Amino acid sequence: MASFFRVLRFLMDDGCEMEVLAVSTTNLCLYVPMVCIAGATYVWRGMGNEPLVIAHGGFSGLFPDSSAIAYQFAGLVSLANVIFWCDVQLTKDAAGVCAPNPNLANNTDISNIFPNQSKTYSVNGFHEVEVPDMNDILSALDLIQGVFSRPNRFDGFFPVVTVNSIPQLSPPGLWLNVEHDVFFTQRNLSMRSFVLSVFKSTIVDYVSSPEVNFLKGLVARLPTGTKLIYRFLGQNDVDPSINQTYGSLLSNLTFIKTFASGILVPKRYIWPVDASLYLLPHTTLVSDAHKAGLEVFASDFANDASFAYDFSFDPVAESLSFIDNGNFTVDGMLSDFPITQSEAIACFAHIGKNVSGQESPLVISSKGASGDFPGCTNLAYQLAISDGVDILDCPVQMTNDGIAICLGSINLLDSTLVAQSPFSNLTTTISELGISNGIFTFSLTWSQIQTLTPAISNPYANYGLTRDPKYKNAGNFMTLSEFLVLAKNASSVSGVLISIEDAAYLAGYQGLDVTDVVLRTLQNASFSTQKVMIQSTNSSVLTKFKKESNYELIYVVDENIGGADNSSITEIKTFASAVVVSKSSVFTDNAEYLTSMTNVVQMLQAFQLQVFVQIFRNEFVSQAWDFFSDATVEINSYVTGAGIKGVVTEFPGTAARYKRNRCLGLGSKTPSYMSPVQPGSLYQLIPPTELPPAEAPNPLLTESEVVEGPLPPVAILAPPPGNGSNLATPPTKSNAQLEVVSSVVPSFLAFLIATLALF
Known part of the structure; x- marks a missing residue:
């Protein structure tokens, strides 16, 4: 019998039409339903209704x-x-x-209730515990979690x-x-x-x-x-x-x-x-x-x-x-x-990448798509752009020859294979940075850093979760200037975020003015349509930028807080328009169970400060149990539950897709699977005997923690020995120590003498 096609139309309750394509061949009939979304129809390529x-x-x-x-x-x-x-x-x-299986020992407490009554059967190797009768099972046994990596408090x-x-x-x-x-x-x-x-x-x-x-x-x-x-x-x-x-x-x-x-x-x-x-x-x-x-x-x-x-x-x-x-x-x-x-x-399903999503939250990358590629490489940035990031970020570090580059850490050991390079003997300890045995960006020139192999971060390697090994060393690092060109040419990117840390140390000890370099580089890039954000944990950095530019300024709280006093927020408001806080500063947890929601977001927003939260990751071990090992559930709870305006993420594709989902903005009709979790609701289900010990609350943010003096003047360092050309080979350890530590004393003495001469 010849094949024939029929198109049927059904009128759904909401007035949207659903097409069903029926294909019949001899004894075969395939029904291909379509889901109706905002007036459009999309095919379910299966046998029946939606999966x-x-x-x-x-x-x-x-x-x-x-x-x-x-x-x-x-x-x-x-x-x-x-x-x-x-x-x-x-x-x-x-x-x-x-x-789950005949061996009740795998998911009940039968081994404790009926010890020494087990018997191993030969069929398929199953091990079953014999018990007298059904009534004993029902009255005596309780269930346990059979997957030991999952929570056992129930x-x-x-x-x-x-x-x-x-x-x-x-x-x-x-x-x-x-x-x-x-x-x-x-x-x-x-x-x-x-x-x-x-x-x-x-x-x-x-x-x-x-x-x-x-x-x-x-x-x-x-x-x-x-x-x-x-x-x-x-x-x-x-x-x-x-x-x-x-x-x-x-x-x-x-x-x-x-x-x-x-x-x-x-x-x-x-x-x-x-x-x-x-x-x-x-x-x-x-x-x-x-x-x-x-x-x-x-x-x-x-x-x-x-x-x-x-x-x-x-x-x-x-x-x-x-x-x-x-x-x-x-x-x-x-x-x-x-x-x-x-x-x-x-x-x-069927939303596609070209569907426009809601404006909030801003999807802010963390070193680009650093969950998939080594952070701050061209590949990480390119993937973040194609995944739909709103704000592309560059954590600025300074090289020995004064070039601003994008790198997640001042310590090259964190993001490169420098330990396997000819520069491995440059390790040193800098107490001012709180880093022992590091190899620092300012110890190498840009041309030398370009020879290093990038390394993807693996924050959960201890759990056996390693990120993409195929691309663990892929990509090339970028200067700030190159980064700005890339972002400027990406029409889908609405802005850039420049993160500046350790500015005081770089100025006072290394003679590197990172704030000035960033300002000049941004001015040369001529950003007009895209926004520029400057971010720092140091109010002194943001205060300087407020005086010398019109960029949006973001203050990063670098500790978990349980709240903030009004004076600290008032102080932040004098130099910033947004604040970045940690996930734990919004939802408190105990043993990875959410216990409550703080008033941090509410207080900051009351002062007209936008609140962004960091860092979101896809690996399930990064999330509280309440989020069901699902990064989308976590993002949704922070956005619709806590009301944050931006997510800082190593996987911008997940957050960007979240903004496009059709279950947002439905008000009272929001389905349960897209409703925010209620902090403490799961914790309250834990039997009292299984509750974890109480933990001390996070501290309040105070004004004294926010206020800083101005950045120190840029030290004038003695020139390095030799002809001043870039080093073709890495300096010896003693030379590195001389550059990092010993030159500081004469440079400050010279600065002091020159200053006194003015009076």
């Missing part, structure tokens, strides 16, 4: 898997039609419970959930996963009989299993509306019911269609990665399965698991690659953190 979110054991990324609180929380923060997933296990008396307080009790949790949808039918059959327990009994009293939307024969045994007695899903495990693993590998079954999807409505596959069946965790081209599995009439669900989504480096530790970006890639859409995602997939589907 489903399946909550794996509820919100198991935070609470014990399959606990009542995990299910209830998933229902609160996910799409309205979220599906509750239950891994069905049978007890000795054939009662069904929800537990362990031992929630009982095992039975399959028959799930309806009491009012699940929007229910998915039963039967993983080990053969295993239980060998124990003389019938999983088929149990599931059929559940059908009589409970609406079950999906039943999945990695065993063909189990699903075949349900086909004849399947209730209307219940779908069977064949679950694929590892490609080299074997389905014990038919003794075939899952990899071999991938090429026989028409066989699976004879007994199932869809397939559930690990996400890497769809987007494989190489041995180094980089994405390979996507497979044709989704399109092949859709052509065979099978829905496709992807599993293994977890915000605290390993990501392909291509996603920059951003779980929303990963989810979007499965539903909004221009080629295919999976029909659902199985996740330990269902809030993330809910955001991706409802707020971020």
Whole structure:
């Protein structure tokens, strides 16, 4: 029968039309729904409506898997039609419970309650603890977090959930996963009989299993509306019911269609990665399965698991690659953190990079896109621009020959491989800077710094989280002048932020006037349409710029504060129009649980000061538990919850995408998955016996901490020995020490004598 196409139009409640393209070929009908956004239509390239979110054991990324609180929380923060997933296990008396695997020791306290009653079974190597009967399990066992890197403060307080009790949790949808039918059959327990009994009293939307024969045994007695899903495990693993590998079954999807409505596959069946965790081209599995009439669900989504480096530790970006890639859409995602997939589907899919976002917050880079490339390199800046940064930043450092460059630290050891260079013998300790055994930018000329290899920062290497190794040493450093040219030519960039630190030391000890160099460089760059911001932790720097320019000035509070007295804010207001504070100065936390919101933002804004917050990172360990290991949830909570006006981030792409999401500005209609977290709400759920020790509050910012005297005059240093030309080879350590320390005394004496001669 020839293919034919039909276009149907449906009028939605809000008056927006939704097109559905129906493609029929012989026994095949593909429905391609479209989501309606602001009058436009966007294709879901799947088999049904928008993709489903399946909550794996509820919100198991935070609470014990399959606990009542995990299910209830998933229902609160996910799409309205979220599906509750239950891994069905049978007890000795054939009662069904929800537990990740037959070994109850992995997610309950059974090892403590019933010690010395364990037995190791040979089937699939499972280790199961025997208990007398069902009543003992229900009355004696409590659930624990089975993933030991996740919070354990809710362990031992929630009982095992039975399959028959799930309806009491009012699940929007229910998915039963039967993983080990053969295993239980060998124990003389019938999983088929149990599931059929559940059908009589409970609406079950999906039943999945990695065993063909189990699903075949349900086909004849399947209730209307219940779908069977064949679950694929590892490609080299074997389905014990038919003794075939899952990899071999991938090429026989028409066989699976004879007994199932869809397939559930690990996400890497769809987007494989190489041995180094980089994405390979996507497979044709989704399109092949859709052509065979099978829905496709992807599993293994977890915000605290390993990501392909291509996603920059951003779980929303990963989810979007499965539903909004221009080629295919999976029909659902199985996740330990269902809030993330809910955001991706409802707020971020189909928005594109060219959609204009809301004005606030300003997305301010931190050394460019320094989460993806070595900071302050051309590549980091170029990626920040293409990712949609609003304000491009340059932390200014000075070279030995007086050139202003962009570099995140005055200590070259922090951002380069100088320790592996011929200049490695230039280490010295400078107490005025609080740095021991550093190699400093002012010890090398610009031409010498250009020979150094950049190094990406890895703030969470201790957690096993290293940033993109392929580009860990990529890119070239830039002078301030080159940076300004780059920013000026980027029409999407609304301004630049120049950060100046250590100005007093550079002037008084190194004879380098960083403020003057920055002023002259900016004047030569002739910025007219883009704003220029000058940032510093030193009021003396900003006071000088206020006298000599009209640039926007930003004061950085370099400590965590719990508040600020009026006099300190009044003083800041005399020289700055904005303030940068730390994340902990806005939301206080204890053991990574938010406890409260300070009045810092409110107080500063009351004095007409904009508030920016630093530093936002995508790695989940940088975030409090309350943000669900999702950088988007964190940004949203600071912006809509605390009202900040700018985010300083090492991953500007994530923040820029946040501004474009369609779930902002909805007022009372804002969905739960885009509502700010309430500080202390999660902390209050912790049982009293598990609360962490109380911590001392952060101090108040006082006027004396803000007020500084003027910058010292620029010291006139004695010329270095030799002919004064740039050094072709690094100086010896003793010469470096002479330049850094010894020359200071005669230079100040000369300055003092010259000054006295004026009187």
